[in-house]
Amino acid sequence: ARHLLSRDGHNILLDCGLYQGRRKDTWDRNRYFHFEPSRVDAVLLSHAHIDHSGNLPNLVRQGFAGPIWATMATTDLARVMLRDSAFIQEKDAEWLNKPTQRRRHPGIRTIEPLYSMEDAEQAIKQLRGMEYHKQFEVLPGLDVTFYDAGHILGAAAVIMDIQRGDQRKRLAFSGDIGRAGLPLLRSPEIPYNVDWLIMESTYGARTHDPIGDAKEELRQTIVDAVERGGKIVMPSFSVERTQEIVYFLNELYNEGHLPQIPIYVDSPLAIDVTAIFRQHEECYNDATKNTLRTNGDIFGFQRLSYVRDVQQSMQLNAIKTPCLIISASGMCEAGRVVHHLRNSVGDSKNTIVFVGYQAENTLGRKLVERQKEVNILGEPHEVHANIVTLNAFSGHADKNDLFEYARTVKEASPNLKRVFLVHGEEEGLSALKQRFTTELGLSVTIPSLGERIALEEMNG
Ligand SMILES: [Zn+2]
Structure with missing residues (x-):
């Protein structure tokens, strides 16, 4: 524009x-x-x-x-x-x-x-x-x-x-x-x-689903995915969406409503952006300012790790027990999430959760449309993972x-x-x-x- x-x-x-x-x-x-x-x-x-x-x-x-x-x-x-x-x-x-x-x-x-x-x-x-x-x-x-x-x-x-x-x-x-x-x-x-x-x-x-439903939909999706016994891969935009997800996860954690799985934010850009969010409390709404007063850190809790290092990111591929990986880019066109998808789309135990808009012709859009086979990094992959789209986030x-x-x-x-x-x-x-x-x-x-x-x- x-x-x-x-x-x-x-x-x-x-x-x-x-x-x-x-x-x-x-x-x-x-x-x-x-x-x-x-x-x-x-x-x-x-x-x-x-x-x-x-x-x-x-x-x-x-x-x-x-x-x-x-x-x-x-x-x-x-x-x-x-x-x-x-x-x-x-x-x-x-x-x-x-x-x-x-x-x-x-x-x-x-x-x-x-x-x-x-x-x-x-x-x-x-x-x-x-x-x-x-x-x-x-x-x-x-x-x-x-x-x-x-x-x-x-x-x-x-x-x-x-x-x-x-x-x-x-x-x-x-x-x-x-x-x-x-x-x-x-x-x-x-x-x-x-x-x-x-x-x-x-x-x-x-029209969008009401934003008031977002947190509960997120919780339910994680609970269901953990029951399937696999990984959760969540492609997410590095700016705003990732911080919103982490904010909700932090609340769910404090309320005792989050399944006991490790959570990774695997995106250097998202990490840099989160640091900027921390510096701009003047932009927060009142509810967030209140949470900050009692909670100290709204973008961090036990079981949440930020992954900057490439080696550490690749090690996430080896995890076989349930975990949540939040990674960029949001439409799966580039970035680390592409590797996580390659690693996880083929297994029906895994869940891919979309929390943002997927433009036409993107890998994200093809997955949201539940195409049976997608090309990832130049190779065809059959899609067996469960695909979930949360429409309340916008x-x-x-x-x-x-x-x-x-x-x-x-x-x-x-x-x-x-x-x-x-x-x-x-x-x-x-x-x-x-x-x-x-x-x-x-x-x-x-x-x-x-x-x-x-x-x-x-x-x-
Ligand atoms: Zn905009």
């Missing part, structure tokens, strides 16, 4: 994400910008997810030299995420440049990575951290405030107050909207007195939450002129547009990629 705002010769970019998917669909989209990066004055970054932050090093590589504003927690998370992403970009280019790949695509020059570690380090230098609710000046006549988005640690809605003459107008960018009742995080805050709203619509056509507002968000923004904004729906798929976008128009009487625009939209001329 990325959105360029232009006024009086100044350019502000909202987010600068990587499009993820098949290489042929995303190559040009990620590589080239519709604007001149050196002419962007500043970036306002809503949160650290790669689909919102992951193309910042490329923007910097192509000449952007301004500040990247974000919340404190987002700048800390972006630091590890961008380094991780640069590592992946370099590895990807290395692979494409191998002789076997070159033969498949004759005539193509040596492929440069989208960006290098050096570019990522430069982007990191341009990060500027700001507290929630503290207004700051980005340009003369443009003041910005971050509101809690309740999506991942540090995630924010970006509230822009624009001064022209004696007129002041407010443009709000929702970022990714979270859900009320998530572990750790506060509920999304509603922007008010908004003139224009740019709003995400990822789940504009879907950091995103569903279609009802999104409707409620727009309704309450409108209620708090007598001058709301227009809503721009972004960051969604065709079905969700049009479903939301329909409801917003008919039920809320809102004017709704769905901008297409690269389209420029003039906000209605301001009076005065």
Whole structure:
């Protein structure tokens, strides 16, 4: 996701994400910008997810030299995420440049990575951290405030107050909207007195199971899996989802409801991210702050081990008794979880538990769809393990939450002129547009990629 705002010769970019998917669909989209990066004055970054932050090093590589504003927690998370992403970009280019790949695509020059570690380090230098609710000046006549988005640690809605003459107008960018009742995080805050709203619509056509069911579903799944007598492999995103799972496991452990099995978080990235979570108690909700007061460590308990070392990770393969391995990547496309899956999918005693969204064409999606045979690291494997999907875990507002968000923004904004729906798929976008128009009487625009939209001329 990325959105360029232009006024009086100044350019502000909202987010600068990587499009993820098949290489042929995303190559040009990620590589080239519709604007001149050196002419962007500043970036306002809503949160650290790669689909919102992951193309910042490329923007910097192509000449952007301004500040990247974000919340404190987002700048800390972006630091590890961008380094991780640069590592992946370099590895990807290395692979494409191998002789076997070159033969498949004759005539193509040596492929440069989208960006290098050096570019990522430069982007990191341009990060500027700001507290929630503290207004700051980005340009003369443009003041910005971050509101809690309740999506991942540090995630924010970006509230822009624009001064022209004696007129002041407010443009709000929702970022990714979270859900009320998530572990750790506060509920999304509603922007008010908004003139224009740019709003995400990822789940504009879907509903989630209630988050209140998540902990009990997790417990039941572990109990069932232990009864089968095998291992549990849980592919999980390193940011937010892993910490939420560990938080629930910690609670279950303290309540005496957790089966007596060893638990491993096997992901160096997740370990780094958890360390950042520990440093940002200011982002926690009240319940979490209370737990912290009585519990001391919400991300650690006896029987839970964090595994950084590769040798130790490989030793987990040898375990034959029940245990829980939480590992990345969340969609099983890379990382240590791939090895754990190779090791465990063939045995019906084992359980694979999915706790996050699985995009099309990923190994995770194939397992969720219960394909009988899957390719892992270039070899076919029959799937006999029990596959469980826990739908209650989602950091995103569903279609009802999104409707409620727009309704309450409108209620708090007598001058709301227009809503721009972004960051969604065709079905969700049009479903939301329909409801917003008919039920809320809102004017709704769905901008297409690269389209420029003039906000209605301001009076005065
Ligand atoms: Zn996100």
